[in-house]
Amino acid sequence: MMQKVVTRFAPSPTGYLHIGGARTALFNWLLARKAGGVFILRIEDTDTKRNTPTAMQQVISDLKWLGIDWDEGPEADGPNGPYFQSQRKDIYDRYVRQLLDAGKAYYCFETQQELDAMRKQAEAQKKGFLYPRPDVFPTEANAEKARAEGKSVTVRFAMPDETIVVNDVVRGEVTFNGSELGDFIIQKSDGFPTYSFACVVDDALMKVTHVIRGQEHLMNTPGQQTLWKALELGELPKYAHMSVTISDSGGKLSKRERPKALRNAVKAKSGIDLDEVARIANITVDELNDFLRGKSTPDMPAVEAMARHLGVELPEINVVDFFKSGYLPEALVNFIALLGWSTGDKREIIPIEELIESFDLSRLTKSNSLFDRGKLVAFNTEHIKMLGQEKLRTHLRAYLGVIESPVASADDELLDRLIRICEGARTLADIERKCRFLFIADDEIQYDEKAVKKVLLKGDGLEMLKIVADKLAVMEQFAEEGIENMLRSLAEEKQVGLGKVAQPLRVAITGTTISPPIFDSVQMLGKENTLARIDITLKKFRTEN
Numbered sequence: 001m002m003q004k005v006v007t008r009f010a011p012s013p014t015g016y017l018h019i020g021g022a023r024t025a026l027f028n029w030l031l032a033r034k035a036g037g038v039f040i041l042r043i044e045d046t047d048t049k050r051n052t053p054t055a056m057q058q059v060i061s062d063l064k065w066l067g068i069d070w071d072e073g074p075e076a077d078g079p080n081g082p083y084f085q086s087q088r089k090d091i092y093d094r095y096v097r098q099l100l101d102a103g104k105a106y107y108c109f110e111t112q113q114e115l116d117a118m119r120k121q122a123e124a125q126k127k128g129f130l131y132p133r134p135d136v137f138p139t140e141a142n143a144e145k146a147r148a149e150g151k152s153v154t155v156r157f158a159m160p161d162e163t164i165v166v167n168d169v170v171r172g173e174v175t176f177n178g179s180e181l182g183d184f185i186i187q188k189s190d191g192f193p194t195y196s197f198a199c200v201v202d203d204a205l206m207k208v209t210h211v212i213r214g215q216e217h218l219m220n221t222p223g224q225q226t227l228w229k230a231l232e233l234g235e236l237p238k239y240a241h242m243s244v245t246i247s248d249s250g251g252k253l254s255k256r257e258r259p260k261a262l263r264n265a266v267k268a269k270s271g272i273d274l275d276e277v278a279r280i281a282n283i284t285v286d287e288l289n290d291f292l293r294g295k296s297t298p299d300m301p302a303v304e305a306m307a308r309h310l311g312v313e314l315p316e317i318n319v320v321d322f323f324k325s326g327y328l329p330e331a332l333v334n335f336i337a338l339l340g341w342s343t344g345d346k347r348e349i350i351p352i353e354e355l356i357e358s359f360d361l362s363r364l365t366k367s368n369s370l371f372d373r374g375k376l377v378a379f380n381t382e383h384i385k386m387l388g389q390e391k392l393r394t395h396l397r398a399y400l401g402v403i404e405s406p407v408a409s410a411d412d413e414l415l416d417r418l419i420r421i422c423e424g425a426r427t428l429a430d431i432e433r434k435c436r437f438l439f440i441a442d443d444e445i446q447y448d449e450k451a452v453k454k455v456l457l458k459g460d461g462l463e464m465l466k467i468v469a470d471k472l473a474v475m476e477q478f479a480e481e482g483i484e485n486m487l488r489s490l491a492e493e494k495q496v497g498l499g500k501v502a503q504p505l506r507v508a509i510t511g512t513t514i515s516p517p518i519f520d521s522v523q524m525l526g527k528e529n530t531l532a533r534i535d536i537t538l539k540k541f542r543t544e545n
Contacts, residue, residue: 005037013056041073106137130182155187169240204233326429331383406439
């Protein structure tokens with residue numbers, strides 16, 4: 001009987017779900033769904049100083065938005081809980097005790113300062129730092145005495161001096177020398193396990209058969225395999241270490257790109273009121289200056305608040321960033337599925353059902369993949385075309401809600417019409433930007449300076465706008481067909497292209513040269529509002545001109 005496939009995604013709730021983490025979750029989910037297996041969500045929250053409830057809830061929300069569901073984990077429960085590592089301390093304690101009693105682990109009492117001094121000494125001697133294993137391991141009494149004296153007490157695993165072979169699905173056979181890896185901490189001074197120890201225990205107890213994760217974890221694997229064998233946990237899971245995803249701005253795609261973009265933008269701007277920026281971010285001026293010097297980074301909500309205040313566009317890195325930029329989850333899933341993996345044929349635009357059917361670990365690639373944002377936009381454009389009306393409306397409404405757009409007040413029928421007349425939109429943000437003018441007050445229109453100069457102030461734009469207003473004012477039926485006939489007749493009468501007539505009207509009612517078709521735009525805005533905005537525009541720019 002074949003063993004049931006069990007995969008897991010185990011994020012740390014110290015920050016939002018990064019696009020690389022989403023890819024890890026997706027590949028583990030695809031394998032489990034393809035095999036009819038089990039996908040587990042496990043929260044690795046033993047870093048008590050850095051965990052935030054907000055981050056954990058956002059990770060869960062982001063996975064749901066992507067359509068990645070789990071069979072065991074938070075909100076789903078299951079036979080192998082608890083699924084928060086902070087609630088499993090007694091389990092880890094038993095396995096630490098097993099290693100201590102077997103002489104495979106030992107207590108250590110060095111402070112962080114002492115360890116740093118050891119590392120510096122190794123650097124000065126141009127040697128790699130390896131913790132000096134004591135000839136005789138400290139006893140339980142030694143550990144109790146150290147604790148009573150207020151010393152830090154940790155537990156290290158004694159790595160055997162042997163060759164360790166990692167059989168990786170992507171990279172083949174990778175060999176490590178155990179003596180060169182050194183003894184690593186498995187229990188911290190606060191009593192909680194380290195990542196490498198806890199994940200081994202959990203993977204074994206949760207019967208995980210496949211561990212798919214980023215290439216950066218490959219160096220953790222020999223130690224984890226050795227721990228697995230030392231604890232006699234049975235058959236090792238199969239490991240697959242995915243290739244690195246490179247940002248289109250250069251370097252590894254990293255969550256540091258957003259604060260870096262803000263830091264560079266702030267440095268490039270002059271006359272910024274740093275006191276006001278710090279207030280907006282709810283941090284001190286000293287903390288802001290440390291951030292600008294690259295010494296620290298505020299939480300992401302503070303970074304985003306500063307960016308909004310300063311009008312700085314940040315690159316999307318976390319899943320929630322793409323949601324707020326108007327991407328569809330179907331498009332994002334399709335796109336990240338092809339980062340370091342392929343279907344084996346030439347297909348690129350692939351529905352989730354076909355991704356599941358096609359998924360095969362053997363087609364993971366060793367070479368790095370490029371996070372091509374232009375390609376993602378193209379994917380999103382295609383998925384907007386493919387998606388059914390009801391589902392697209394649901395996504396649009398969720399997007400409008402999260403960005404607090406006035407367009408959110410539209411009923412379903414109107415939203416459906418906005419989607420139809422914005423055919424060819426690349427993102428939901430395109431639809432929102434084009435249609436926002438319909439949902440704001442006449443005197444809240446913000447005029448694009450370039451549009452005003454090019455359309456209204458150049459040539460006879462304002463005069464044409466006045467003629468259009470007069471003709472609209474006497475129209476009894478304000479329907480698209482009538483508006484279209486009037487504008488086309490006027491263009492023919494004046495012997496100009498339709499744009500010479502329509503564009504001044506478009507700038508007057510929207511503030512820009514971009515909107516849905518002008519006939520629909522004017523009809524939906526209504527006669528009263530259209531004439532009011534034309535009047536405001538004429539008064540404003542005739543005076544200024």
